[in-house]
Amino acid sequence: xxxxxxxxxxxxxxxxxxxxxxxxxxxxxxxxxxxxxxxxxxxxxxxxxxxxxxxxxxxxxxxxxxxxxxxxxxxxxxxxxxxxxxxxxxxxxxxxxxxxxxxxxxxxxxxxxxxxxxxxxxxxxxxxxxxxxxxxxxxxxxxxxxxxxxxxxxxxxxxxxxxxxxxxxxxxxxxxxxxxxxxxxxxxxxxxxxxxxxxxxxxxxxxxxxxxxxxxxxxxxxxxxxxxxxxxxxxxxxxxxxxxxxxxxxxxxxxxxxxxxxxxxxxxxxxxxxxxxxxxxxxxxxxxxxxxxxxxxxxxxxxxxxxxxxxxxxxxxxxxxxxxxxxxxxxxxxxxxxxxxxxxxxxxxxxxxxxxxxxxxxxxxxxxxxxxxxxxxxxxxxxxxxxxxxxxxxxxxxxxxxxxxxxxxxxxxxxxxxxxxxxxxxxxxxxxxxxxxxxxxxxxxxxxxxxxxxxxxxxxxxxxxxxxxxxxxxxxxxxxxxxxxxxxxxxxxxxxxxxxxxxxxxxxxxxxxxxxxxxxxxxxxxxxxxxxxxxxxxxxxxxxxxxxxxxxxxxxxxxxxxxxxxxxxxxxxxxxxxxxxxxxxxxxxxxxxxxxxxxxxxxxxxxxxxxxxxxxxxxxxxxxxxxxxxxxxxxxxxxxxxxxxxxxxxxxxxxxxxxxxxxxxxxxxxxxxxxxxxxxxxxxxxxxxxxxxxxxxxxxxxxxxxxxxxxxxxxxxxxxxxxxxxxxxxxxxxxxxxxxxxxxxxxxxxxxxx
Numbered sequence: 001x002x003x004x005x006x007x008x009x010x011x012x013x014x015x016x017x018x019x020x021x022x023x024x025x026x027x028x029x030x031x032x033x034x035x036x037x038x039x040x041x042x043x044x045x046x047x048x049x050x051x052x053x054x055x056x057x058x059x060x061x062x063x064x065x066x067x068x069x070x071x072x073x074x075x076x077x078x079x080x081x082x083x084x085x086x087x088x089x090x091x092x093x094x095x096x097x098x099x100x101x102x103x104x105x106x107x108x109x110x111x112x113x114x115x116x117x118x119x120x121x122x123x124x125x126x127x128x129x130x131x132x133x134x135x136x137x138x139x140x141x142x143x144x145x146x147x148x149x150x151x152x153x154x155x156x157x158x159x160x161x162x163x164x165x166x167x168x169x170x171x172x173x174x175x176x177x178x179x180x181x182x183x184x185x186x187x188x189x190x191x192x193x194x195x196x197x198x199x200x201x202x203x204x205x206x207x208x209x210x211x212x213x214x215x216x217x218x219x220x221x222x223x224x225x226x227x228x229x230x231x232x233x234x235x236x237x238x239x240x241x242x243x244x245x246x247x248x249x250x251x252x253x254x255x256x257x258x259x260x261x262x263x264x265x266x267x268x269x270x271x272x273x274x275x276x277x278x279x280x281x282x283x284x285x286x287x288x289x290x291x292x293x294x295x296x297x298x299x300x301x302x303x304x305x306x307x308x309x310x311x312x313x314x315x316x317x318x319x320x321x322x323x324x325x326x327x328x329x330x331x332x333x334x335x336x337x338x339x340x341x342x343x344x345x346x347x348x349x350x351x352x353x354x355x356x357x358x359x360x361x362x363x364x365x366x367x368x369x370x371x372x373x374x375x376x377x378x379x380x381x382x383x384x385x386x387x388x389x390x391x392x393x394x395x396x397x398x399x400x401x402x403x404x405x406x407x408x409x410x411x412x413x414x415x416x417x418x419x420x421x422x423x424x425x426x427x428x429x430x431x432x433x434x435x436x437x438x439x440x441x442x443x444x445x446x447x448x449x450x451x452x453x454x455x456x457x458x459x460x461x462x463x464x465x466x467x468x469x470x471x472x473x474x475x476x477x478x479x480x481x482x483x484x485x486x487x488x489x490x491x492x493x494x495x496x497x498x499x500x501x502x503x504x505x506x507x508x509x510x511x512x513x514x515x516x517x518x519x520x521x522x523x524x525x526x527x528x529x530x531x532x533x534x535x536x537x538x539x540x541x542x543x544x545x546x547x548x549x550x551x552x553x554x555x556x557x558x559x560x561x562x563x564x565x566x567x568x569x570x571x572x573x574x575x576x577x578x579x580x581x582x583x584x585x586x587x588x589x590x591x592x593x594x595x596x597x598x599x600x601x602x603x604x605x606x607x608x609x610x611x612x613x614x615x616x617x618x619x620x621x622x623x624x625x626x627x628x629x630x631x632x633x634x635x636x637x638x639x640x641x642x643x644x645x646x647x648x649x650x651x652x653x654x655x656x657x658x659x660x661x662x663x664x665x666x667x668x669x670x671x672x673x674x675x676x677x678x679x680x681x682x683x684x685x686x687x688x689x690x691x692x693x694x695x696x697x698x699x700x701x702x703x704x705x706x707x708x709x710x711x712x713x714x715x716x717x718x719x720x721x722x723x724x725x726x727x728x729x730x731x732x733x734x735x736x737x738x739x740x741x742x743x744x745x746x747x748x749x750x751x752x753x754x
Contacts, residue, residue, distance in 0.1 A: 036185035111145035142191035211566030220379030227366030379403025398600030408593035527560035
């Protein structure tokens with residue numbers, strides 16, 4: 001009863017019974033878990049601020065609080081007769097954008113009387129699933145009343161009846177009975193300067209603490225896959241346009257089960273290499289290995305021999321699964337001692353056994369089927385997959401991804417209105433690419449989303465054919481992959497695309513616009529790393545407006561979107577390591593459910609990668625006041641010239657504009673080199689001939705600062721690029737160093753001088 005009795009004793013008898021009824025119903029339908037309750041003051045005024053994902057948030061907060069909460073709600077909610085009656089019964093304070101001072105005075109009076117008042121500083125329920133802009137009004141209330149601000153987060157309500165998941169509040173699949181919801185209270189904040197910024201950080205920290213505790217994230221990848229595929233097994237799951245094969249969910253799962261039973265006894269290694277393109281074979285092999293209790297290691301077949309052999313040694317790999325056609329294609333690829341031919345394995349499977357498994361898939365619920373197969377339900381922090389970094393700035397590192405990492409990142413994607421269950425994906429990214437592995441394979445498998453596959457994102461005719469025949473609604477790629485699609489794929493072949501997502505490198509504005517103009521679909525830029533399973537943030541399609549016409553912002557040009565739920569971030573100065581002020585740029589650090597536990601057998605790299613529990617991304621970034629993240633480049637892609645940090649990427653864009661480059665692939669790259677005296681200089685590597693003096697003149701006319709203007713341009717046959725579509729920075733650096741040394745680097749002009 002301590003949760004519902006108001007601090008007054010007047011005409012609140014009906015409100016008392018109403019709160020009691022709500023309390024009982026909420027307790028029956030939801031399993032509520034509370035943490036941080038020790039932070040709530042026992043007495044005295046306190047302003048409680050919370051995130052806002054659902055109309056049910058007020059119920060969970062009141063039940064979690066040992067003190068009565070006085071709520072503030074937008075005045076427009078009172079205009080609906082039944083809702084207005086309900087809010088008045090609970091003595092909710094109305095606030096209007098036309099006259100906010102009256103509500104602020106009322107809130108201050110309640111706080112000065114020693115009461116707890118709850119405000120949602122986002123000002124509205126999030127319709128994207130992300131944390132919105134933190135508005136300023138609550139800070140004024142706290143300062144005028146002289147009371148502490150207590151941050152709180154409600155976690156686990158996205159998908160509930162009164163949240164905006166699926167772009168609507170009402171019609172949706174209900175959450176399981178007694179679904180677990182968590183409320184976390186943070187430490188009180190004093191109402192001094194930068195309060196909205198500190199509240200945002202507190203919300204992010206609480207979300208990062210609460211999300212890993214969700215019971216649904218403790219499931220193993222195999223268990224979740226069985227349940228996802230056993231749901232409506234007759235539905236189409238995969239269209240392999242190269243192999244001309246169509247597989248329903250049931251057929252895909254039956255083949256994976258049969259193959260996993262064969263491999264479970266045959267494969268002795270814990271980790272097994274896969275050298276296969278995206279498609280029915282590559283996806284099926286990954287699924288079968290997970291069901292067999294093995295760890296798939298999708299190898300980058302475009303990497304060099306020494307890098308691949310190093311990866312084998314580090315991972316203890318002696319077995320690889322591939323196909324004879326793939327072996328012929330990759331040529332001088334180093335193979336381990338045992339090589340398994342996947343097509344031969346599939347041919348050896350018994351057809352009666354496949355039929356038997358298919359019948360069981362149709363008859364048994366997913367949970368029962370997983371239990372019959374002996375697939376463990378819990379996954380937690382056990383290793384689920386191993387991926388090797390692209391090696392863009394050095395030797396590839398083994399990234400251990402746990403079951404919780406992968407299921408968590410898939411859940412984070414699901415907890416935004418980013419990709420919808422009625423979508424279908426064009427999946428062409430390599431499976432050794434973290435985005436291809438998680439987003440275009442495991443995400444659709446767990447969520448029952450059809451995928452149309454092509455063997456390579458560089459095979460433009462195959463992409464065009466797959467898009468025309470499979471009619472996918474979502475396309476994924478890097479800028480280097482997307483640009484040829486604009487130039488070579490007929491518009492009608494991609495007319496089914498609802499959106500495209502670009503990552504790995506900065507999305508040029510001309511590419512974004514030309515793609516949208518030709519195909520009529522937005523290109524949404526995102527950000528991720530192999531170490532974050534991989535997605536950190538992405539720009540979202542604009543959500544439907546509220547009933548009052550108010551619109552929420554889902555994307556911002558030039559940014560990579562807002563952080564996904566369950567992630568927290570900090571920016572620190574590159575040289576001092578001190579926290580950055582709001583709006584300042586710094587090195588991005590991350591913490592959350594999708595952040596990996598560490599590199600495989602690499603303690604030195606792990607020391608560099610983590611600082612007090614935070615993963616150091618090595619990217620320079622900034623946040624705007626609305627929470628949008630802007631990536632300004634890798635720390636390694638800056639040069640210190642004349643005491644100023646010069647971003648290579650910005651200079652590259654200016655050089656490309658000055659040379660009127662077509663944008664077909666990587667044509668220019670800017671690198672930093674050192675002369676014999678240790679001074680750093682910028683040089684340009686380009687595939688086109690250019691007069692250095694004329695180039696400098698054009699860059700100066702374009703307004704580029706003198707310090708930023710490269711003094712040397714070297715023509716090369718091609719710019720080194722990795723199979724993932726990223727620049728091979730290690731190879732670019734060696735090429736620049738060799739060119740500079742061969743050109744008499746010690747006599748180079750210093751940057752900024754004419």
